[in-house]
Amino acid sequence: MGDNRDDKMNDSKKPKIIAIYGKGGIGKSSTASNVAAACADEGYKVMIIGCDPKSDSSITLLGGKRIPTILDLMRSGVDITEDDVVFEGYNGVKCIEVGGPEPGIGCAGRGIIVAIQKLKKISKAQDECDLIIYDVPGDIVCGGFIAPIRKGLVSEAYVLTSGEYMPLYAANNICRGMSKINTPISGVICNARSVSREEEIVHKFAEEMGSDLIAFIPKEQIVQDCERDGFSVMERAPDSEIAQVYRNLARTIMSRNTSVMAKALEDERLRELTR
Amino acid sequence: MEKVKKEISIIHPRPSSIVAALYTLRDLDVDVAILHGPPGCSFKHARLLEEDGIHVVTTSLDENGFVFGGHDELVALLDKVSEMFNPKLIGIVGTCVSMIIGEELHDAVLEANPDVPVIEVEVHAGYRNNTKGVLFALESALDAGIISEDEFDRQKVLLEEATIVEKRHGAASKEYLAPSRGDLKYKVAQRIIDLLKEGKRGITIMNAKKETGYMFADVTVAVNEVAKQLGVGSNIVNMANIDDTLGLPRVRHHAKCIAADFKERGIVIHENIGGMDEYPIAGDVAGKLIEEKYSDYDFVIITGVPHAIPMDCIPGMEIISVTNGPRQVLPMKEMGHDHVIVEIDLHPKTLGVNNIVESEFGATLREVAKDL
Ligand SMILES: Nc1ncnc2c1ncn2[C@@H]1O[C@H](COP(=O)(O)OP(=O)(O)OP(=O)(O)O)[C@@H](O)[C@H]1O
Ligand code: SF4
Ligand SMILES: [Mg+2]
Numbered sequence: 001m002g003d004n005r006d007d008k009m010n011d012s013k014k015p016k017i018i019a020i021y022g023k024g025g026i027g028k029s030s031t032a033s034n035v036a037a038a039c040a041d042e043g044y045k046v047m048i049i050g051c052d053p054k055s056d057s058s059i060t061l062l063g064g065k066r067i068p069t070i071l072d073l074m075r076s077g078v079d080i081t082e083d084d085v086v087f088e089g090y091n092g093v094k095c096i097e098v099g100g101p102e103p104g105i106g107c108a109g110r111g112i113i114v115a116i117q118k119l120k121k122i123s124k125a126q127d128e129c130d131l132i133i134y135d136v137p138g139d140i141v142c143g144g145f146i147a148p149i150r151k152g153l154v155s156e157a158y159v160l161t162s163g164e165y166m167p168l169y170a171a172n173n174i175c176r177g178m179s180k181i182n183t184p185i186s187g188v189i190c191n192a193r194s195v196s197r198e199e200e201i202v203h204k205f206a207e208e209m210g211s212d213l214i215a216f217i218p219k220e221q222i223v224q225d226c227e228r229d230g231f232s233v234m235e236r237a238p239d240s241e242i243a244q245v246y247r248n249l250a251r252t253i254m255s256r257n258t259s260v261m262a263k264a265l266e267d268e269r270l271r272e273l274t275r
Numbered sequence: 276m277e278k279v280k281k282e283i284s285i286i287h288p289r290p291s292s293i294v295a296a297l298y299t300l301r302d303l304d305v306d307v308a309i310l311h312g313p314p315g316c317s318f319k320h321a322r323l324l325e326e327d328g329i330h331v332v333t334t335s336l337d338e339n340g341f342v343f344g345g346h347d348e349l350v351a352l353l354d355k356v357s358e359m360f361n362p363k364l365i366g367i368v369g370t371c372v373s374m375i376i377g378e379e380l381h382d383a384v385l386e387a388n389p390d391v392p393v394i395e396v397e398v399h400a401g402y403r404n405n406t407k408g409v410l411f412a413l414e415s416a417l418d419a420g421i422i423s424e425d426e427f428d429r430q431k432v433l434l435e436e437a438t439i440v441e442k443r444h445g446a447a448s449k450e451y452l453a454p455s456r457g458d459l460k461y462k463v464a465q466r467i468i469d470l471l472k473e474g475k476r477g478i479t480i481m482n483a484k485k486e487t488g489y490m491f492a493d494v495t496v497a498v499n500e501v502a503k504q505l506g507v508g509s510n511i512v513n514m515a516n517i518d519d520t521l522g523l524p525r526v527r528h529h530a531k532c533i534a535a536d537f538k539e540r541g542i543v544i545h546e547n548i549g550g551m552d553e554y555p556i557a558g559d560v561a562g563k564l565i566e567e568k569y570s571d572y573d574f575v576i577i578t579g580v581p582h583a584i585p586m587d588c589i590p591g592m593e594i595i596s597v598t599n600g601p602r603q604v605l606p607m608k609e610m611g612h613d614h615v616i617v618e619i620d621l622h623p624k625t626l627g628v629n630n631i632v633e634s635e636f637g638a639t640l641r642e643v644a645k646d647l
Contacts (some may be wrong), residue, residue: 113374181382
């Protein structure tokens, strides 16, 4: 894990655009923001685009503050410019929140589609980035949540899971779905929940569906402590062990350019793995 | 962050962007237009467009399609129309349903991979201005290499102008506009005859939107016939937007056909005020010409999009206008048009034709003149 990068900067001008998928609540947003912060520490220009109606992707990069969302502004009928929706957070990370309706009202999926189209129109900031992370909610409940990929915006999809059966089951479904829409998987990340043989299980899963395990993030109280105060681990506890894990993951992602069309496992096999 | 002026909320039903996209595809000469959505969407216009010579089909998404998506249905329909109609150019139009659920038209096209170009229009009916549907269709046509950058830029300007015209004095000018049948045709016909008899001089301006010109042109013809009958043919000056060098091929074709008919019937168009898609700006051209050359004329008969002619170019003239929009009557009366006539159901009669068709007002005018 955490291989050495030979090229310091992304020399091709095209930004690396990734999304991390996984079961709801498994840790996508905290992984995304810590990776964003770690890449910024490495000198990369980073942007994070929160595509979750709960708008919680960038809070820990903004010292706990909330920013106006694209959809809120669109709804109020103002003419939106880049400056209204793109905010600089920790170490220059550009933060954007798509926003969306209250739970149970309207259509959040359509919201994502409209907002990312709007963003594309008004913002050139994306062109100057080395890394753009789309942070999506756990359950891809409808077409809108997959729009960043469908619209050809995301070039690399990562899968985040723990070694528990349900998160693996969700991860497996995501792999199947991605293959269906011809989108390869660039790697599996384990966000541990401290279950037995966890690394081995996720490693096996990754291997059997054709990809590999690129990081093992332990479960640490410090992640939640920093989060509670409104910060990423990278900012609040840069010398912690887990900060080094995020740093390595960031380097791996920046240097990685392999991806595979995933082959989802049979459910029976999944159960066997976790038994 | 600039606060925009709060737009009024218009409550009368208005033309849909989906339909606008369909008509634009027709102007781009697609052979088949696929509606990706529910079976009844845009039915009336889809039917009319069939009369105009293009095939319109629908993926007929039902409750299952709403829930599970309609990708497979669209792929299957692309295959089917390629086989059934042997098209040279296909258009796909989104609908509210397919756009809300996030259907990717392009994915279906990639999968079906027809060997002809496809114009994919991601549109729904929820836009304030239906010109959005036209714009999206043109953008996709540009992407597909069907139209040039220059033509696109030209059309874009026209669309912006058209939106302004509608907001200023058109169907988008008020929160609610009741439909009206306008003034009685025979009374207005009588008035025109009286004016001619008194030796008054008049201007006809046809400022028609595309194919609607096939019927509005008939008013020009009728006025000239009656003037001739009364021995005052030379008191009439004719203007029309029939420049056949401008616009998409189909639009130029309309201009050619109408010009040929005018010629055949001995009608001289003294001033050609623009292309048949230039109705939002041709009014200004007409206005300038009047200020320069015809400011001492007594009356003006404007057909098509009469509210695009600036009022300050025709001061003191008696204004007779002919529209096909029942909601256009009130705004034009408010502008100061003295007589407003509505040609009900004009549009359907101008689809699929290549010659001037008789208008109700033209017929009335001829009929009243017969009894003289
Ligand atoms: N490695 C970790 N150690 C300890 N806590 C963690 C770790 N990773 C994430 N968490 C905590 O788990 C909770 C859920 O994480 P997060 O919000 O990132 O999940 P998510 O996958 O983005 O959820 P959603 O699907 O709702 O968007 C947070 O409180 C976060 O701090
Ligand atoms: S709501 Fe939209 S999709 Fe449905 S019929 Fe009307 S225009 Fe068509
Ligand atoms: Mg999240």
